Amino acid sequence: MATPVLEVRNLTRDYVTSGGFLRPAKMVHAVKSVNFTLQKGKTLAVVGESGCGKSTLARMITLIDAPTAGEILIDGLKADAHHVTREMRQKVQIVFQNPYGSLNPRQKIGDVLGEPLLLNTDMKAPERRDKAMAMLTKVGLGPEHFNRYPHMFSGGQRQRIAIARALMLNPSFLVLDEPVSALDLSVQAQILNLLKDLQDEFGLTYVFISHDLSVVRYIADEVMVMYFGDVVEHGTRDAVFGDPQHEYTRTLFAATPNSSVESIKARLAKKAALVG
């Protein structure tokens, strides 16, 4: 089998919370020895309740936070707490829930998209401009948006910009941390379909962090369920949704009634059809 785009071995992260008066310092085991591999072109969804360690895992595989222990292999290149290279950092990009927070309000969109090229490549200005224009089109925006500022866009358009920026350096995989949670349902469908289209066109690989099971069911190839820092279940979407093995997974799914999952899924599909 081909080298996985992403391999995670025994990835662990502990936090020591600072103590206070009559309050001793405490150790939090946020992520406990997680292992998985992800092949090119696939989407792995990571689900679980608030505090289960999803964001900590996302920050480690994006090389933003160092693990306490374990290692991450990106296209076979190994990163750990002591060793991360610039080449590896370029191979992974993240899209956050709130695109407005991650876009510089004083930067025109053309500059937002050109900046990763300016900082990481030898491309000259006209080439950077061409590539930024082309990427804008790929995410459903146009040349008329090039000289506008972030506040001039809707939430969905801003998320398109964040996705375009994440793709400028041709990363090996994208971490999408609750990328549609802040958007209206119809806009969610548009962004999910955009992600699917981009994945088909470029063979992109996604780690999709979400607490929304209907969205996960719509987008994921594989599902990993986390509970208090542990991976309690990992399988194909159909296996995990169709025949959950772990009691916690069943509890999590029971908290989101199937009828509700189905109805949201149907609404997403209907909106997507209207948009498409």
Ligand SMILES: Nc1ncnc2c1ncn2[C@@H]1O[C@H](COP(=O)(O)OP(=O)(O)OP(=O)(O)O)[C@@H](O)[C@H]1O
């Ligand atoms: N910087 C930190 N310092 C101390 N503890 C932390 C820190 N970041 C996270 N934690 C703790 O680690 C555990 C996992 O947190 P994490 O944010 O990864 O969970 P999550 O599943 O992403 O939750 P949410 O969906 O609410 O963001 C929690 O107990 C949290 O309180």
